[in-house]
Amino acid sequence: MDQTLFHLINERWTNPALDLFMAAISNAAIWKPLVVVTVLLAIVFGGFKARACILCMLLSLLIAEQCTSVLKSAFDRRRPKQVQVVRMVELQKAQPEFLTLFKKPKIRYSDQSDHNNSGPSFPSGHMSNNTVVAVCLTLFYRRRGSLYWIMTLAIGYSRIYLGAHWPSDVFATAFLAAGETLLVLALLELLWRWMASRFVPAVYERHRSLAIDPGE
Secondary structure, three states, rough: HHHHHHHHHHHHOOOOOHHHHHHHOOOHHHHHHHHHHHHHHHHHHHHHHHHHHHHHHHHHHHHHHHHHHHHHHHHHHOOOHHOOOOEEEEEOOOOOOOHHHHHHOEEEEOOHHHHOOOOOOOOOOHHHHHHHHHHHHHHHHHHHHHHHHHHHHHHHHHHOOOOOOHHHHHHHHHHHHHHHHHHHHHHHHHHHHHHHHHHHHHHHHHHOOOOOOOOO
């Protein structure tokens, strides 16, 4: 089933528009300036909830990154492009990075050079990071925040489309990262209620929860 679904997504369900879209959303370097600006604006203008969300998100990402690193070494699962010939999409180089969106991507098939040029397949770092963000935004901003799941699912699909991960890598990573994030957020909530009530009671009176506003 894993192999069948992978080959359908990677080889059959493809077209030029999807090639550019999937390669673009999977390339973090393109979106890094936008992410940095968004975070800075949220910190400056977003108020307590936005700052709490960003802090929780950063701590959750840090922990998820460590878990991903440990599990990659433990499972050492080979990527599709490391064990068989798969279709790959590569963006052309451009400066600044976002200009690559206006160039036709290169299509090639994996070869011997791809066998050792990337780490293990499970868990997926892309899926883990974006699941963390989606869970945090959902808990802090409810319906509006849950819209980020669309991006998370698209990025997970892109990792299969680009030949970087098996479908089971993506599905399992999503559940794993969601569980990790919920646990971290629960611990941070308990820590906030314990520490804030003792050390910053005035702030605690206004914000008894990190994620829930008094008016909600």
